[in-house]
Amino acid sequence: MFPRDLTDTMIRMSRLFPVVTVTGPRQSGKSTLVQQAFPNYRYVSLEDEDTRALAVDDPRSFLERYDSHVIIDEAQRVPSLFSYMQGMVDRRNEPGQYVLSGSQNFLLLNSISQSLAGRVSVLHLLPLSYAELVSANVAPTSMSEFLLRGGYPRLYAMNMHPRDFFPSYIATYLDRDVRAELGVKKIAEFNTFLSLCATRVGEVLNMASLANDCGISVQTANDWMSILEASFVVFRLHPYHRNYGKRLIKAPKLYFYDTGLAANLLGIDSDEQMFSSQYRGNLYENAVMIEIIKRYQALGREPRLFYWRDSNKKEIDAILEQGGKPRYAVEIKSSATYNPKSFEILEDLAPMMNVSPDDRFVVYGGNEAFSTKHGQVIGLDDLGRLVA
Secondary structure (H helix, E strand, C coil): CCCCCCHHHHHHHHCCCCEEEEECCCCCCHHHHHHHHCCCCEEEECCCHHHHHHHHHCHHHHHHHCCCCEEEECHHHCCCHHHHHHHHHHHHCCCCCEEEEECCHHHHHHHHHHHCCCCEEEEECCCCCHHHHHHCCCCCCCHHHHHHHCCCHHHHHCCCCHHHHHHHHHHHHHHHHHHHHCCCCCHHHHHHHHHHHHCCCCCECCHHHHHHHHCCCHHHHHHHHHHHHHCCCEEEECECCCCCCCCECCCCEEEECCHHHHHHHCCCCCHHHHHHCCCHHHHHHHHHHHHHHHHHHCCCCCCCEEEEEECCCCEEEEEEEECCEEEEEEEECCCCCCCHHHHHHHHHHHHHHCCCHHHEEEECCCCCCEECCCCEEECHHHHHHHCC
16 A cells, blocks of 8 residues: 555545545556545445445445445446435535545546535545655656656556556456446447557647547547546646737647556557657656646645647646636756756746746756756656645
């Protein structure tokens, strides 16, 4: 069990809400975390066929048996349970009654929005962050190794090579989540679509081009992209909405929730291949983006995270908004050597956004953090400085 930064937030929310829900990708550690955080709660998994049959056939009796201080794992498998749970939660009217976990965000949150809105705290547990790996003394020894491995706990608990983990992970995801739970029929085409998404990591997303390369309609591509987002495989980073007198790019950029999964889909199989890969810079950018998201989500918050690019291709990799205006402007460079020219775009654009040098950051591939007259230079270790 790796210590998770979400633990304190989850316990705090259980003292405020009758239901706490923890969602995230398969094998991100949800089941382990909720059982460790709530050792006095009974645990029941709806992955078990007999248990699931009871919940489906007689949800009222199921909830009478598991009436309070219960962890229900893979709760999305029985959506009808939530409407019955609402009545029990309202009658008892006390915090910490149920902890729900599940790996299929779309089904779980759709059920919650219909039955438990206002009664539930929704939290997200993603694969291990770089900060969590450092805290557990299992962080990879190089940035290339970190990008290759990503953050899925089993890789570190079992000291597995990514090539031994991700093929079975992808096969399970396609069979269980995509085919069985979401009803996608064209699994081979969906797998191709997933791989083509990896080739676009860190790029502005052109859905028409992606659909054409995959041989599917744009509507199907949009539907499949929504599935990947709902199951915590990819996310889209939207452009910042203010133009500051410039003509803006309005399409989102595409990132993966785990760089190891993206690297495996790209056929990158070793640290050496990662170091020389054309995708290394984009994957490092991806790692920084998801690390920021993980830091915020561990506090039960969602970052107001954007990118900014104009028609002349001047770009700020990340803008963190607070109070309706930019707070931090971030440039991302994968090189382990700092180059003062890294601040050129920030010095050009950040003043228009009223972002002071103290709040301009270059996140590079090195380990040292220091201040310059242009702004702050940090590595992955210090991204907590962007959480305020």
